[in-house]
Amino acid sequence: MTESDIITAVNEVFCEEFEVPLKELTPESQIFDDLGLDSLDVVDLIVALQKKFGVQVRNDERVREVRTLQDLYDLLEVIKREQTSA
């Protein structure tokens, strides 16, 4: 999965699950402040991402450091790579 595929798939999750307009999904968008998710919405987001990418994100401590969409793209790329090499 390329970086571009990951960005497209994450954006699809935001569009489909949260109905966030695509134009608002920029790499620097703050997930809490700009996109309006709260801690409970993040649980829904993680479930949707796990389903979309077929990876385990929920128990990964690094998810706590995610602030922007770019952070999320990067994290998923790392997790995907780790799980492929394992």
Added chain:
Amino acid sequence: MKAILNHIAVAVQNLFFSLFFFFFSLFYIPIATSVVFVLSAFIPHRKTMWMTRRAISYYGWLILHCAWPFARVRYKDKSPEDREGPFIFICNHRSASDPFLMACLPYEAIQIAKQWPLRIPVLGIMARIAGYLSIHEMTVESFFEKASQLYNEGVSMVSFPEGTRSGGRCMGQFTSAIFRFAKRIHATIVPLAISGNEDKPPKGSLLLHPGVVHVHKLPALRWEDYKDMSPFKLKNHVRNLLQEEIDIIENRCEQDI
């Protein structure tokens, strides 16, 4: 010269309001708490709770009216057909005066608050007795359980999903807990738009500024209306309804000026 006189008038009115607020709170709350406490020995628990909530509502109503005429409240019910509660009222949150404005609502209601309002001496105790919920002191499941019990008893609840005062005319993002709760119990949601109290008092001050505060009750959203929305979509939908109403109020106010 006129500006100076205006400043003096505002200062004098604030002085009178503050004195009334302080002494009235000092006497009313302990007396009301004592009366309810004594009566609770003779009347059913449900009736005691109703009386406690009414006592808090009267307190808020009197505080609002003692600020008259320099700070006035105009309550408008834009959906008088929605009379049968209980409801979950969703409000925007600009000022510390918001909880007092809930005295406009002709319903038995509790408020969902953060920790500090429920730690105010005497008033906080009375609020706890009345069943006010401190959302930060309980788990989500515990909140759902207690709130369901109250709603099933016919008690409406007031929530400020911004979580903190915006202090200005911009509305903050909403949290979703109350909307998840509403979806779970199929509750009726009523948006309540508040405008004009961002300087009554401003954040970080106790000084009230003259003007009119508008409180508009909007049409109810029933389960059938929002059952297909996700909690995220529902919270943003209600936020948009409030923003539209506030824009209408504030555009009209600016035209009036």
